[in-house]
Each structure stands twice: as C-alpha cells, then as structure tokens.
Amino acid sequence: MIRVTVLGSGTSHGVPAIGCDCDVCRSTDPRDKRTRPSILIEIVPAPEAPAHMTTRLASAVRAILIDTSTDLRTQALANNVRRIDAILFTHTHADHVFGIDDVRRFNQMQKAAIPCFADPGTLASLHRMFTYIFEPPKQVGGGLPQLSNFPIAGAFSLGGVEIVPIPLFHGVLPVLGFRLGSFAYLTDCNRIPDQSFALLDGVKTLIIDALRRRPHPTHFSVGEAAAVAARLGVERAYFTHISHDLGHAATTAALPAGVELAYDGLVIEVAE
Numbered sequence: 079m080i081r082v083t084v085l086g087s088g089t090s091h092g093v094p095a096i097g098c099d100c101d102v103c104r105s106t107d108p109r110d111k112r113t114r115p116s117i118l119i120e121i122v123p124a125p126e127a128p129a130h131m132t133t134r135l136a137s138a139v140r141a142i143l144i145d146t147s148t149d150l151r152t153q154a155l156a157n158n159v160r161r162i163d164a165i166l167f168t169h170t171h172a173d174h175v176f177g178i179d180d181v182r183r184f185n186q187m188q189k190a191a192i193p194c195f196a197d198p199g200t201l202a203s204l205h206r207m208f209t210y211i212f213e214p215p216k217q218v219g220g221g222l223p224q225l226s227n228f229p230i231a232g233a234f235s236l237g238g239v240e241i242v243p244i245p246l247f248h249g250v251l252p253v254l255g256f257r258l259g260s261f262a263y264l265t266d267c268n269r270i271p272d273q274s275f276a277l278l279d280g281v282k283t284l285i286i287d288a289l290r291r292r293p294h295p296t297h298f299s300v301g302e303a304a305a306v307a308a309r310l311g312v313e314r315a316y317f318t319h320i321s322h323d324l325g326h327a328a329t330t331a332a333l334p335a336g337v338e339l340a341y342d343g344l345v346i347e348v349a350e
C-alpha cells in the first residue's frame with residue numbers, strides 16, 4: 079500500500095494570496111489554506127508480508143518527497159514528516175524547488191545525503207539555480223543540503239515500488255509527472271502526449287493540476303483536468319495547484335462523483 083499526503087495543494091502564490099480580500103482568501107475553511115505544491119508518498123509494507131520482506135522494506139526507501147516546495151519546512155512541521163528517503167523533482171519553477179534548503183534538517187536527522195531523481199534538464203537547472211549547493215563555497219555557515227543526484231532515463235524502482243516518469247507539457251516546458259502502481263501525480267501541466275496517456279493506462283487514483291476555471295497557457299483548467307480524469311477512467315481524481323479562484327466546498331460540490339479538490343493535509347491510501 080502507498081500512503082499519499084498532499085503537503086501543498088496551492089498554486090505558486092499560495093492561498094490566501096498576499097494582500098487579497100477575495101472570498102476564498104478570506105475563507106475560514108481550512109481547506110482553503112493552500113501552501114505551494116508538493117506531496118509525500120510513504121511505502122507501507124503489507125502486514126501479511128513475510129518478516130524478511132518487511133525488514134528489507136523498512137531498511138530501504140519508504141518516504142518519497144515530490145518537489146521541495148517553498149513551504150517545505152511548514153509542511154513538514156504540519157504533517158510531522160520526520161524522514162525523507164528520496165526526492166523526485168517535476169521541474170524547477172520556484173514554487174517547486176525553493177524549499178530545498180530545508181532538506182538540511184533531514185540530512186542531519188538521517189546522517190546521510192538524500193538521493194534526488196529528475197530528468198537531466200531539471201538536474202542541470204537545479205545546478206544553475208543552486209550553485210552554492212553543487213559547487214559549495216569553502217566556508218559554510220548553516221550547512222548545505224546534501225543531495226546525490228540521479229538522472230531519470232526511464233522507469234526505476236524505490237523501496238520495491240516501480241516509479242514511472244510521465245512526460246508532460248507545462249506550456250512549452252517539458253516536465254515530469256510520476257506514476258506508482260495505480261496512482262499518478264501530474265502537477266504543472268496542460269498537455270499530456272498520447273504516449274504518456276498510454277503510460278497512465280490503468281491508473282485508478284489521480285492527482286492532477288487544475289488551476290482555475292478559465293483556461294491558462296501553462297496549467298489545466300478544472301474542465302480540462304476533469305476531461306483527463308474521464309478519459310483515463312480513474313476511480314478517484316483530486317485537483318491540485320489550485321488558485322484563489324476556487325473555493326473548496328463550492329467547487330467540489332459542482333464536480334462529478336469521484337472528483338474533488340485536494341487540500342493541504344489530505345491523506346490518500348492506494349492499494350498497489
């Protein structure tokens with residue numbers, strides 16, 4: 079079983095937006111408080127697994143973070159995240175990477191570098207954006223994140239679970255979504271190539287970008303995301319990367335059965 083925790087369900091500005099007095103930004107519904115987009119995936123060994131299997135999984139990867147959002151520290155505290163065994167990066171827009179320094183705390187607690195997986199373009203971009211991490215200065219005050227980088231060149235396995243990278247388009251920018259078993263996380267996209275639809279065949283639980291109702295040049299709208307969920311025939315779809323245009327309760331009430339807005343702290347359990 080994998081357990082998915084939505085650490086952040088908001089768009090790059092977060093909700094509430096600074097200085098905004100709209101109904102959603104002023105809402106008292108906690109589901110309308112959205113930090114920047116990220117999820118945590120925990121691999122939970124089946125209780126009936128043989129003892130040697132449980133031990134093997136326990137000693138290997140069991141907590142996978144997708145993106146180091148601007149709000150990583152806040153999210154880790156809010157969700158009591160105490161361990162990260164691997165990080166997968168979708169792309170390097172600021173809302174997805176600017177919490178990277180908060181990885182230091184996990185390095186301290188785990189006394190190890192954390193493996194990071196991204197496509198070669200994203201790794202090169204991370205290197206350019208964070209030269210202080212990858213070309214460290216001679217004197218380091220508060221410490222540096224310890225990351226070991228692995229370029230993604232196809233499906234790979236972590237903690238006994240296959241991870242299938244899903245090529246997507248975020249406007250003109252190629253980005254990655256990720257599939258684990260019957261679950262897929264497709265943030266920051268507004269086009270899915272046919273070959274990637276084939277990779278998503280059989281997905282039952284989907285988290286997908288749905289910024290707002292109106293079309294956007296780089297993000298799916300609510301209608302477009304719902305159409306993707308329908309085309310894939312998923313059982314459950316959760317929308318993420320949500321702007322302040324969408325109030326949780328009213329928007330979810332108007333969505334088809336099995337489709338709802340994600341929210342910060344949402345936990346989804348998925349059978350493998």
Ligand SMILES: [Zn+2]
Pocket residue numbers: 089090115171173174266319
């Ligand atoms: Zn984003």
Ligand SMILES: [Zn+2]
Pocket residue numbers: 094095098099100101102103104322
């Ligand atoms: Zn607002």
Ligand SMILES: [Zn+2]
Pocket residue numbers: 169171248266
């Ligand atoms: Zn983006």
